[in-house]
Amino acid sequence: MAHSTILTALGGIMMLTGSAQAPTSAQVEAALKDRLPKTKVSSVDCSKVDGLCEVVAGENLFYVDRTARFLVIGRVYDMQTRQDLTAARLLALNPDMLVGSAAKANASAEAPEPPAAGGGTRVTQPALAQHLDVSRLSDKGAIVWGTGPQRVTVFSDFHCGYCRALSQTLESMNVTVIERPISVLGSREIADQVLCARDRHAAVRAAYAQDPIRPGPKCNTSGLDENEAFARAHGLNGTPVIVRSDGAVLEGFKPKPLLEQWLKGAKS
The missing domain is CATH 3.40.30.10 (Glutaredoxin)
Known part of the structure; x- marks a missing residue:
């Protein structure tokens, strides 16, 4: 696939304290509140993809690593089942959501602007015509x-x-x-x-x-x-x-x- 994944360092290192175990979804959510105070996080799920936590924030869907240091905006594909996990999740959140709306919502997550060239692929945007011959x-x-x-x-x-x-x-x-x-x-x-x-x-x-x-x-x-x-x-x-x-x-x-x-x- 030609989709690019944007990996943006948000600065600082979250130190895990009191345990060598991986942080829970609740701990990642708490860290996100500190790092993204303007983003209202709806849910965090760290059980689907090893090393990544899925974050839902309103209409936004993005991913962070388990230290909440790195934020990933892009698509996650399961190459074994050949499934677009991001698309499936977006459809589950809102079956009527257009691809363009989903892409726009994801892009509005509180993160630095991607590079102008090579920083990502626009999935789609709404067509202008209402009638086509x-x-x-x-x-x-x-x-x-x-x-x-x-x-x-x-x-x-x-x-x-x-x-x-x-x-x-x-x-x-x-x-x-x-x-x-x-x-x-x-x-x-x-x-x-x-x-x-x-x-x-x-x-x-x-x-x-x-x-x-x-x-x-x-x-x-x-x-x-x-x-x-x-x-x-x-x-x-x-x-x-x-x-x-x-x-x-x-x-x-x-x-x-x-x-x-x-x-x-x-x-x-």
Whole structure:
């Protein structure tokens, strides 16, 4: 993955007293109150990732080491289960939270500004357009899967955890998906492979799971350039962006019940 993790020293060393054992979540929370007095900490959990404590502060989600000296703003991935732990936790905290809102909330944690270059990757930001005419796009950049009567276009990025969650949700629905990859997070090479795969649907699944994609013959990938030009022209700077058959736009991951209700509102 191309996501960067920002490690910022907050200064000072917290001395562990009275025991050689690792501090408890309560002790870490107490230390955070001293170090981040303006941040209202909701919960601290040091049991999920060895050496790190997950900190929830309102809409913020970040991590600290067990001495509360180092603060980590970024994504935590379990490479054994291939799960984005940060995305899963954010969805558990607020199922309706957009990726852009989550990223903005995390960035607002009380910490120094990251470097301008190379200091992190913006996950997404809300699209500006409220209605999109995707009929002007050719089929060259479209990856079509599913066989349902309702059609939905998705601008996605294969490095986006929320796009993966959306894809899995759409798999369970009776819809036809027109997936149009755009490289927001540096996934163009993967998108090329998916577009040229013999079984594009299987390739989509493999791409989101970070599994090897069965190679296909070389093909014309200019359709992906068309997708990205369209996205830039209409202010789609993040993913996922979902477009209904009547052009209505929904930004970010949404749970299945909301998607089903939203799709029913399409104007014929």
